[in-house]
Amino acid sequence: MLNAARSPTFYEFDSYDLLQLYKELDANDEEPVVIYHSHTATEAYPSRTDISYASEPEAHYVLVSTRSDALLSGSGREFRSFRIVDGVVTEEDVSIVESYGVVESYMFAHTGADDVPDNA
Numbered sequence: 001m002l003n004a005a006r007s008p009t010f011y012e013f014d015s016y017d018l019l020q021l022y023k024e025l026d027a028n029d030e031e032p033v034v035i036y037h038s039h040t041a042t043e044a045y046p047s048r049t050d051i052s053y054a055s056e057p058e059a060h061y062v063l064v065s066t067r068s069d070a071l072l073s074g075s076g077r078e079f080r081s082f083r084i085v086d087g088v089v090t091e092e093d094v095s096i097v098e099s100y101g102v103v104e105s106y107m108f109a110h111t112g113a114d115d116v117p118d119n120a
Helices: 015-027 047-052 068-072
Strands: 035-038 060-065 078-085 089-091 092-098 102-108
Touching: 078 092
Parallel strands: 035 060
Antiparallel strands: 060 078, 078 089, 092 102
């Protein structure tokens, strides 16, 4: 989705695009499983805004930080996952499985095999 805020430091969904997405999910009897975005200047942890917008208690909120100090230190990008329910943030362990340098699948630590993507 395009950034309706048109800002390099703040992201906002276009309300029409978001409505269309939820209509499509509803029509297909689907629900969001993973909601992700990046933080370009801060750590991969939900901001107050992220927490206030979190409206899917069953979703995994994945954050990736591309801040330059993490890249310069050699630690690479931060990739973290959280559950956000009623304003309470709980971090989840995430395992990334690689095969020949290509990410093949992922699994959230506390969930079962039904959370593994179909292509895994």
